[in-house]
Amino acid sequence: MEKSLNWREFVITRAVKASGYSAIVFVLLIFFFLMREGLPAIGEVSAGNLFSIRWYPIEDYFGILPLITGSIIVTIGATLIAVPFGIGTAVYISEIAPRWMREVLKPLVELLGGLPSVVLGFLGILIVSPNLRILLDLPTGLTAFTGSLLLGGIAVPTVVSVAEDALDAVPRSYREGAWALGATPWQTIWRVTLPAAKSGVLTAVMLGVGRAIGETMTVMMVTGNAPVLATKLGSLFAPVRTMTATIAAEMGEVANGSVHYHTLFLIGIILFLISLTVNVLASSVVFRTKKRAERILS
């Protein structure tokens, strides 16, 4: 009996260990298959074409600059919304809200994180964009700004829970020390608690940005899908096309192995590398909020 016990223990230990290492394998697999399908594009599309401002695959124009600027402008807009509201909500939940309120708000924010992005996109088309069009007197409501607004909502839960965790981790004694010195609770939040949670809050912001760059369905549905180079502030209120939306919209219609197909994978590689950078940076900034950050990411 002891023998079979040892044997079982050995097998299970190995299986469990392999499962742990599978995470590394999957990242490598993803990278490998993106490279396999995407790298040929570099040989097939000239650099001049690739870094031009015209994306029109039917006539072999594969300029990814408008897609990159599209992603950037939508993401900046979303960040400007998600960061103040996210951190504000986190401060409210962790520092100000009475206990019962906290118990209500936390699941609600979590719920927002769980809302399918396609539902938000649907409401974006039906409610947000027509109203924005009228409100801002635009030719169309499907703009980068519409995307930013909804994307901000999608990134908020990430920012809230990571930032709230960082605030929670600030020892109570810091706050009590500040109160003892005569600081008001408000001053304590600004001068003591937030600075002490700085690195965690920074992580929250980065993860929020990462979440926004990678979002696909909502932006595809509400940003108007026009691959136009976004160069000025006014572009915020014009239709754009992000990298993610381009892949999602066009991959279904391309022939496997075509130049267009390879180029879409190349865009995937760019997205992969961006998320890799954001996440490596975010995780190296802070270790205290690491656990929560892992869980909440994306």
Added chain:
Amino acid sequence: MNKIIIENLSLQYSDGTESLKGISMEIRQNAVTVLFGPAGGGKSTLLRCLNRLNDLTEVRSNSGRILIDGEDILDPKTDVIALRRKVGMVFARPVTLPMSIRENITYGLELAGEKRRAKLNEAVERSLKLAAIWDEVKDRLNEPAIALSGGQQQRVCLARVLALQPEIILLDEPTSGLDPISTGKVEAALYELKKNFTVILVPHSVQQAARTADHAAFFLQGELIEYGDGKKMFTAPKQKKTEDYIMGRFG
């Protein structure tokens, strides 16, 4: 008769804390041997060597030998599972497992492959009686053990160890969290136990050491300062350091 022979045992944890420095001693069968001294002296570490519980901790170096019935238990080939059944341990805080009282007692036996209902029931009754708690819990064996008082829980923990019919029982400050009445009950149980078991106790006070020791060993900063007959140790210690400690001059 010597049950355990410790030869030149040294141990250091990876974080550099509490260590043992060249301990050699013999532990008698059917007696209560008390390991006492100030905190951090190596008493608990020594206990955890005797059932290889230190395997769970990051240990930097471990040398020397521990012979139980003539076999070196630090040998890598030792069957540690069998060893831990033979050398039971009661911890400082009463930690009942999150299950019923009965399941707490039968846990070790079931792991050892015992499935016969009658055997298990018999073990439950026998060990709870031996730990002097049977009368208090016999009508509520299927209730969660966590509902018991601290003192009762600690005796259930003792019974849980006894159910495995060990030969050696290690107790690491088993009464540290208990009130005097519960402490008295546990100590009374110990007195009964030494007839059939080899008991090694880390007491939670010098008074308890003096009350319970057949043999006593004084540990200070990882070294064995003095080891001998329990009565003599607490009335006429040979070493100055031992005397200072017993008289309450430090520690």
Added chain:
Amino acid sequence: MMKLLARNRHSVQRLGYGLITLMAMVTVVPIVGTVLFILFKGGSAISWEFLTGFPHDGMRAGGILPAIVGTLYLTIGTAIFSVPLGIAAAIYLSEYASDNRWTRLIRLAIINLAGIPSVVYGLFGLGLFVLFLQFGTSILAASLTLSIMTLPVIISTSEEALRSVPQSFRTVSISLGATRWQTIRRIVLKEALPGILTGVILGLERAAGETAPILFTGAAFFLPRLPQSPFDATMALPYHLFVISTQVPEMPIQIQYGTALVLLIFVLTMNVIATVIRSRARAKRQW
């Protein structure tokens, strides 16, 4: 002077608190609003026929049964792959792994898996499962893709649940002659189960609502019958909502709201179950 300063400080305090509270409300109210709005608008579309019928007239009439069943299949398929693997990986990290370079690498990999955009998962699934392994556009390929995407959520929440089980239980169990695995199976897993379950459901909830990863790996625009095998493509609620709200002209608004509502109920139910399991376990926990 001091008095003035004090009054000033207090009005700043009040103003600041008011502002923060307002921000929190602006964040939260639309969530509730969204849910209520869809419940309200979609409610009238829900009928027995809508839930159990097939779409017809170019999806402009009829029900959404194939999309409901498809999402169910995809969620179950995702669970089959990601739950055992995710829990096992969490067990490794919490119970076996020591803090060395490899473990840190695993953690970094998990963080990265969590951050990869869902559409990139779609590309990966297309490259590996659909084309290289030749599963075709199928439930199998889509489920596998969703599984890998869900994995980091399940691993991280499960690990947290496992770590919250007191160390003393493990020590006691080992001291009673249990092996490491026996300890995990009989004590640690049992105690961590509610936490693990919560994480699993939250992970699957995300998978159920995702569109981008299944776009090129398993989603079908329209199918006249239910999928017959894991190698068939399938309709799915989120993709169907995308299709009928952007790709089909003159789509009756009722059907759109109805579909959004069914998807929302699907996701909300999972969310509520997860929340309830967690809070009940917290109330019951005695350590």
